[in-house]
Amino acid sequence: MKLAYIDSCVWITRIEGLSAYRKIINANLKKLKLDGWILCASDAVVLEVLQKPYKDNNQVIISIYNKLFNQTKMLKIFKDIFKNALTVANTENLKAMDAVHVSIAIKSGCEYFVSTAPNLRSLKAIPSMWINLNMKT
Numbered sequence: 001m002k003l004a005y006i007d008s009c010v011w012i013t014r015i016e017g018l019s020a021y022r023k024i025i026n027a028n029l030k031k032l033k034l035d036g037w038i039l040c041a042s043d044a045v046v047l048e049v050l051q052k053p054y055k056d057n058n059q060v061i062i063s064i065y066n067k068l069f070n071q072t073k074m075l076k077i078f079k080d081i082f083k084n085a086l087t088v089a090n091t092e093n094l095k096a097m098d099a100v101h102v103s104i105a106i107k108s109g110c111e112y113f114v115s116t117a118p119n120l121r122s123l124k125a126i127p128s129m130w131i132n133l134n135m136k137t
Helices: 008-016 020-036 044-055 059-070 081-092 096-107
Strands: 002-006 039-042 073-075 112-115 128-130
Touching: 002 059, 002 073, 002 096, 008 020, 008 059, 008 112, 020 039, 039 044, 039 096, 044 059, 044 096, 081 096, 081 128, 096 112
Parallel strands: 002 039, 002 112, 039 073, 112 128
Antiparallel strands: none
16 A cells, blocks of 8 residues: 655645645646555644634535535544654654654554645655646746
8 A cells, every 4th residue: 555645735725725736736736646545634734724624614614525525535643643743844844744744654553745835845754745836847
């Protein structure tokens, strides 16, 4: 079973971003699925993607995300997540929440970390797939 952790920024851009970005993300996620990857997320992803829709009381977007996450393999948060994330943050030079995501992915056995964030495109701890949203290249 090949697990690919999908970072929050991918989901947010896919659901709430520009339609041109949505097409790029959908194409990349479709290719992953066709290649046998299982798309994964965690409660940390849910927290990040739903924060703004909850603040805005945007029930339509909340419903879309809930349906999406019902079709996604949800990974468990492990006991020493923050201790582990601190090590990852220092090793990879990441912000705290990015380190939490990377830690969950590694601990859960993910073989790929998928993101649109440029600072996550060259991780040392886990192979990464950077989805380039720059439409000039």
